[in-house]
Amino acid sequence: MIKKHLFLISALISISFIFTKSKTLFYQPSYFPKATYNFNKNPLDSLTIELGRALFYDPILSANNTVSCASCHSPYNAFAHTDHELSHGINDSIGNRNAPALFNLAWQNSFMWDGAVNHLDMQALAPISHPNEMGSNIIQVINKLSNNSLYKKSFNKVFKDSTITSSKILKALSQFQLTLVSANSKYDRVQLGTDVFTNQERNGYELFKKNCNTCHTEPLFTNHSFENNGLQIDPVLNDFGRFNITQIDADKFKFKVPSLRNLSYTYPYMHDGRFLSIKEVMNHYTKEAPEIKSYSVKLKIPIKLNANEKIDIIAFLLTLNDKEFVFNKKHQYSNITELTKE
Amino acid sequence: MKNVITFCLLFFSIALKAQEFKTLHFVPKFESETLVLQKDYNLNGIKIKLSNLKFYISDIRYYYNDSLICTSAQNIYLMDVLYANSFHIYEKRSFNFNKIKFNIGIDSVTNTSGIMDGNLDPTTGMYWTWQSGYINFKLEGVASTSPAKYNKFYWHIGGYRYPFNAQREVEISTKSANFTTLEIQLAHLFTKIDLSKLYQVMSPNTQSVQIANELSALFRIPQ
Structure with a gap:
């Protein structure tokens, strides 16, 4: 009987050891969806x-x-x-x-x-x-x-x-x-209740959820889809984007929606790095919708933001910078x- | 002692080998001849010389009177004309069959499951690097009708995404037996595919589908 208990206890200890070990090697934030990589085929070590x-x-x-x-x-x-x-x-x-x-x-x-x-x-x-x-x-x-x-x-x-x-x-x-x-930005601390947004950041967050979140979906700040966000085609690069892979006409000039985390560290922006600042990006998205065939339906109703609102959204976006990472x-x-x- | 161990190992390896039964032999042919690389062939006035032939065969199923007798122990085979042994299929037991089914190429699940060893190792040259996906069927050579440099042609047929999925199933009825030979009639491709148009096909697209659609017909019972 004692032997049986000892066996159970040692089994429990080794299981909890495995769990704590994998926890330190890979951090799965509680408010993130479950990671999709199949760790069973390549267990972290x-x-x-x-x-x-x-x-x-x-x-x-x-x-x-x-x-x-x-x-x-x-x-x-x-x-x-x-x-x-x-x-x-x-x-x-x-x-x-x-x-x-x-x-x-x-x-x-x-x-x-x-x-x-x-x-x-x-x-x-x-x-x-x-x-x-x-x-x-x-x-x-x-x-x-x-x-x-x-x-x-x-x-x-x-x-x-x-x-x-x-x-x-x-x-x-x-x-x-x-x-x-990367899950140690101010945004993440707010999610965990250990920090609070300023009024400006909170206002920016609300505007973000209304105007940007469909594609740059929190908490990863991407929905991993491919979209045509209306960039003028660069005649030198002549890059067809997703079409190169699928050969489907509707995919012409679509590119992956990137995450907005760590935005300040990753400039310049867009697939060809054409925008140097977040401000340029904001201006691009608030322009009139272009006449392009595969233009994202999610952008067909133009985003309307005044100068103050743009600044508030940028204030929120800066909370996605993860200095610790x-x-x-x-x-x-x-x-x-x-x-x-x- | 060492000799005894060597003897035992030898004995067991022979014994293990003896437990394998050859069920299929694939023979690449060009019309009536067994294929020889770099040999000049002539087909309806087109001069053809082949330099490379490699393809995957997967999910082999053996039937007897329409009931499934055996699914191949090994799921994926890579056949390479440079390795004659790769064209023989062995199973762990012997049985009679009168129909077989198999796939040419790799299924979409395997194509999206990450890195694998053995036949699926990218060092085989059967994996695209610029875009994920296995090449199901690779045939290269020189043909007088190809407009490319040195009249070369490259057919790297693969892809797993709709509508350019290139995996094809083959179903062949055989005489009831525990072994059969299947020929791969490569000349068929050159009667069906216009080399003046399809000479560099190396990604999944409408052209690769045209070639993929002809692959099942290559596999035949020798006349």
Whole structure:
């Protein structure tokens, strides 16, 4: 009987240990929807996260060892590339789109401005292979990592097997990126009842809910859909957006609705980085509706805001900046030597 | 001692192998000949030379008089003309069947489930990187009617989203037996597809669907 109790107690302790362990590795805010990433297929583990972190910051992933994921996704910019309207790649090449910010990816089911990528695990294959980004390919990456004794040692430490494969690399990168949860802004504190909005912020919040929330749905501040928000087509880039992927006419010039969290750290705005300030963005949305075929039905009734109301909305949007996330040391640069230390 | 272990391992590996029964053999052909890469073929005046053939076969089901006898133990096979062994299918038991069904390509659930090992590893060259999705059927070569550089043509047929889903089902009735050979008649594609128009098909679109629609007809019982 005592034995049975002891067994039950130890079982309970180990279960609660597993729960607290996973809790510290991944934070699921109570007021967020349930994360959609399937953690059962890639259970978080602190060593794997650290391997993913080292890979994320290592230019070894690019053809000539000059560009890392972090080159365009800097932690200090909420993993976007502040001040660069279009992404930069190897040999000073320039891409066609603005590097998006990376956070709350466990809630995201499609990646890239046009949703080209359907799973976080597969995401890294695109920049690794793109000639204007890292200009390499997964086979070359596996070969380079396999010839690097520190990586061999680390993979062995993490996976108890030193064979380096696509799935180990991509799952480790996913694990690190899954830990990039941004939920410590003033908005979040207000949700948890530990802070209050100023009158101006509260007024901005009410206006936001009336005018912006259909697409930039709280608490993630995106509904993850694709919309045409009426931007004039850039004749140089001539980017068809979602249409490139679906080949459906109605998807022409639609782009993913980005999250508005960490807005101050992620300028310039839009898929091609054409707007430098939030003010320009506000002015764009309060213009007259353009005559474009796939223009979002949600925007057909023009948004009308006076100058004061715009300022109030901006005051609210600034409460979405998550300073703790942006300066979190756990997300910052690390290299593979850290992982090989005992 | 070492010798004993080696002997045991050898014995068991042979014993295990013996428990596998060959049920299907796929044979790529060009008209009456077994396909040889880089060989010059001539079809109605078109000169054709093939350099690469790879495709996925999934969800093989064996039937006897319309009742399901067995579903393949392995769900997804990657057949690659460079690896003759990849064209043989083995099952864990022997049984008679007189109809088989299988899919050419990868289903939408697998296509959206993240990274996987083995046949589904992106190092196989059968996964698109710029846009998520497996290439179901890859055929490359040179054809005199292709207007591309060096008269090359590239058919990378894949995609899982409506309306450009490229997975196709094959259903073939066979003589009742525990083994059958199936031919893959590649010449069929060149009689149906106009290479002067469809010579670079490498993403899911209306062109890839045209080619996907012909894939089931490639699989036949040899005459």
